[in-house]
Amino acid sequence: MLAKLRQLHSEVDLAYDLVQQFTQMLRNRTGECLDAWLEQVASSNLPELQSFAAGVGKDKEAVRAGLTWWINNGVVEGHVTKLKLIKRQGYGRAGFPLLRKRVLHAL
Structure with a gap:
């Protein structure tokens, strides 16, 4: 086509x-x-x-x-995206202590 x-x-x-x-x-x-x-x-x-x-x-x-350039910030952007996803999943349900545990567990 x-x-x-x-x-x-x-x-x-x-x-x-x-x-x-x-x-x-x-x-x-x-x-x-x-x-x-x-x-x-x-x-x-x-x-x-x-x-x-x-x-x-x-x-x-x-x-x-x-x-x-061969240098890029793809890895950093990937980590930021992952953190934002975890934050959005817990929005309105939990405070910082649970978010901290989820982030540390995900790494």
Whole structure:
């Protein structure tokens, strides 16, 4: 179905290609291609992608660093998500002592 849509609508084909290029930058950590990708999006006639690119352009150096460096905070974010889940499960039912025990038991 995707192939058929890409054949029928050139805008869908262009949007798909641009999204795949950005995905490849994420997977392969090729942040040096960001400027060329932003130029391609700016020259396209796709307002949704242009809006996304404008947001990326506002903090381009941070996005480039995220697309280039191997260092990330995924582990920390995972722990924060787990703690928030435990906190939400006990909302309105228990105080801090039980929350503390559940957090320590979960680790």
